Amino acid sequence: MKLTPTPVKLKAQELNMPVLSPEKLSDVRDKLRGFDLGVVVAYGLIIPKKVIELFPKGIINLHPSLLPKYRGPAPIQWAILNGEEETGISIIYLTEEVDAGDIILQERVEILPEDTTETLSNRLSIIGAKALRKAIKLIETNNVNPIPQENLGQPTYAPKIEPEMGEIDWSSRSRDIVNKVRAFIPWPKTYFYRSGTKIFILESEVSPVEGEPGKVIDIGEKGILVGAQDGSVWLKRVQPESRKAMNGIDFANGYRIKIGEILIK
Amino acid sequence: MSGLAIRIYGDPVLRQKAIPIEKIDRRVKRLAKYMEEAMDKANGIGLAGPQVGISERIIIVKVKSPIVVINPIIVYMEGEELGEEGCLSIPNVVGDVSRATKVVVRGLDLNSREIEVEANNLSARAFQHEIDHLDGVLFIDRAISIRKVEKF
Known part of the structure; x- marks a missing residue:
């Protein structure tokens, strides 16, 4: 070394x-x-x-x-x-x-x-x-x-970030999900699982549109729209583990994501 | 088919391209009736086949009196205006969409007769919105911005 x-x-x-x-x-x-x-x-x-x-x-x-x-x-x-x-x-x-x-x-x-x-x-x-x-x-x-x-004022604390904290809980608020994505770039990155594969989220955006938490509401040029507790989140750029980064729509096409499916482990 | 449920964004049918209706039979007439009921129940001013899970080219618009058009196409457009739109399939969200202020829509009525409907302003907006549904297009695709509406 x-x-x-x-x-x-x-x-x-x-x-x-x-x-x-x-x-x-x-x-x-x-x-x-x-x-x-x-x-x-x-x-x-x-x-x-x-x-x-x-x-x-x-x-x-x-x-x-x-x-x-x-x-x-x-x-x-x-x-x-x-x-x-x-x-x-x-x-x-x-x-x-x-x-x-x-x-x-x-x-x-x-x-x-x-x-x-x-x-x-x-x-x-x-x-x-x-x-x-x-x-x-x-x-x-x-x-x-x-x-x-x-x-x-009163002190507040910012403890160490651990990689496990990056797993997305789709039942959180959409704003919180997007903030976590931003906070965890460049490291350790937020992620979710799709058929056992870990998918890192590189770029996301809040949408006011409503949907069941974790459900794929839409797929389009902008990426993949996933429901959250309130509103939803566009996954604009993602990176499947040990693969290249790609746009949400290319990921959806390549991994055959379907509107209506639920993103669960 | 009674009490047709309105399909909500996230249902794949809303992104499918609807197929033309070849024969206006009892089934289609019944569908039109149920669509009108579903629209009225939800206080809408328009509804398209895919919104009740039927991927076929039928719309109803009711700004004053209800008009059903089968296999509608827009043959004339005029003017442009930005206005607020919402959709029964996308609850609690509105957005600003630019639409023609006058359209002429051609299609068939429930008696299989060819009709031409001239529509202005809100009615023109509704026709454009409903015909978009038949191609899997939603107002949020065309909106320059969308936002949440507070529930009453």
Whole structure:
């Protein structure tokens, strides 16, 4: 097995900056001395207090939500899942309690109806990078006015997404199904079963038309229309497991889906 | 055949192309009568054969008095207007559809006589909507937008 360097590592090498990939932060503690400020973005390990204390100005962290909402590892996914129309980024001081530090600055970002976790993450990372520079400037010039998160409301949590959460329950609301499809792109993707084959949903749309949950109401250029609890959902683009992605109508033709059939395991 | 149930979107018959009626016999006359009953019961202003599960080319339109046309075709169209439409087979949904404001429909009546019906405005809209049903076309295919209607 070979590890592929991350874009961050490649950029750092280009800039002649040292890169460390420790299994435990305490292994490299001595190499973290001599810096004013630490910046943490999307880091998987818990950072102990002893490491935070190595940085005279502390460590700051970019988190892609409007904290205290959506603390935890999957804030973008949960914002889309919950049908939010707005989210944002927060830059906070890193503390031992995860995602709970005082806020240095926040930026609001609109969630568009067609956004997926993929497209929204891309926008948030660009906005987040700019905001980080701004935050560093504020710290450099001693202009930070940190706001405790408890002043902004109750925290909510965005736990890890598991692949099994992607199975579609046709008796949910049509809007919730479509939000789940969006939230689970690019990973782990939502799916349903058709004659034992797992079918991933790549693109979907709500329709106000009514139909029995899981029933194929219509097949057309737009895709396959499937009934939900209220209204229905167009499956516009799908991907049968270990096959290529295809339009809903091509899937319907290729897999002989019929109007009136019920999509069950 | 009494008490014909209206077929709801998701029933394959609504997407089938209906076949022409070759002989207007007692069966067809009875079908027309039952279709009118089903339409009245549902407070509709038009109904097509496929909507009661009969994939044959018969429609009824009732804006003022009921008119049955068998094997209808549109021989003339004029004007264009965007208007709201709904369908007894697609409950609780309406949409805006552009239709001709005047049409002339040719076909047969229940006595096998050739007739021509000139229809305007709402009546013209209803004829176009019902004749679409005979080709498996639904108003939602032509609508520029569709939306839920709140139940009364």
